[in-house]
Amino acid sequence: xxxxPELKSKRPLSPxxxxxxxxxxxxxxxxxxxxxxxxxYGLFVFTWWLVAAAIGPEAYGMFTDFAGSGIGKLLMFGWxxxxxxxxxxxxxxxxxxxxxxxxxxxxxASGFFxxxxxxxxxxxxxxxxxxxxxx
Amino acid sequence: xxxxxxxxxxxxxxxxxxGAARGCVENWIKLRVTAIGNAILAIWFFWFLSGVIGxxxxxxxxxxxxxRNAIPMILLIISMLIHAMLGVREIVEDYFHxxxxxxxxxxxxxxxxxxxxxxxxxxxxxxxxxxxL
Numbered sequence: 001x002x003x004x005p006e007l008k009s010k011r012p013l014s015p016x017x018x019x020x021x022x023x024x025x026x027x028x029x030x031x032x033x034x035x036x037x038x039x040x041y042g043l044f045v046f047t048w049w050l051v052a053a054a055i056g057p058e059a060y061g062m063f064t065d066f067a068g069s070g071i072g073k074l075l076m077f078g079w080x081x082x083x084x085x086x087x088x089x090x091x092x093x094x095x096x097x098x099x100x101x102x103x104x105x106x107x108x109a110s111g112f113f114x115x116x117x118x119x120x121x122x123x124x125x126x127x128x129x130x131x132x133x134x135x
Numbered sequence: 136x137x138x139x140x141x142x143x144x145x146x147x148x149x150x151x152x153x154g155a156a157r158g159c160v161e162n163w164i165k166l167r168v169t170a171i172g173n174a175i176l177a178i179w180f181f182w183f184l185s186g187v188i189g190x191x192x193x194x195x196x197x198x199x200x201x202x203r204n205a206i207p208m209i210l211l212i213i214s215m216l217i218h219a220m221l222g223v224r225e226i227v228e229d230y231f232h233x234x235x236x237x238x239x240x241x242x243x244x245x246x247x248x249x250x251x252x253x254x255x256x257x258x259x260x261x262x263x264x265x266x267x268l
Contacts, residue, residue: 033226040219047251047258050208053199054258057192087177090170097167133188 024111025104032089035082042079073135077126084121088114166221172214179207196262205263209256216252220245 020026052063066072092110095101101110129135183204187195198204223244231237 036219036222037226040223043215043219043248043251047255050255050258050262053192053196054261060192060195083177087174091174094167094170129188133185135188 024108028089028092028111028114031085032093035086035089038082039079039086042082045075045079068135077122080125081118081122084125085114085118088117088121162221162224165217166225169214169218169221172210173218176207176211176214180211183208197266199259200263200266202263205259208259212252212255212259216248220248 049063049067052059067076092101092114095110101107183198187198190198199208224241227237227240227244231240
């Protein structure tokens, strides 16, 4: 049932993401996917951490040197931000799956709420890390 | 469809696996179940992390060797990897429209995640059984 190339090129396409005005609902949905992919990439570093510890002190030292470096800290900051967002919005999704808070008004209110939670938790985490853990 | 040629299957069995996602609702449920697992284990993980930041190799492996840490760590690895596999799969199926690239991406991703899972679980077990020596 494949259409001829000529017909395919002239077929009207439905409007895609970029023609819509960003909304709280679409923004939080896109961010959920983006942070999910970022966290999935983080699994490589997570595995490196555990494997390095299993190999020995030298390999573990290489990992901690990387994690403590400028680029390492930047990545850790990014992953902590992505984690808090994905965590908070994930719970919002579970509430929706349960059939609650499905109105536009609730979706906007919970959207603002999780963005605030993300900013607050990331801020508190890094404040503690820099002040008490000497990172 | 070759399974339309004979009447040995029920209508449900014929329909299974033929949806747009080539699968049924079980992946949707797995994604939610692992989400709940991740949420619970993430709280443990942050508590564990707060105790081992800046720790030496000996202190870190001693902490991880404790069954109260090694067991939740292995549970977290399994739950996270299943969640990541299903989540990334959903995105790939939505945005990769070329069948060849889509399947290649999914196969590569599954092999990668499986390798990460075996590597990290093996590492935790090695540390747990040897005390990190």
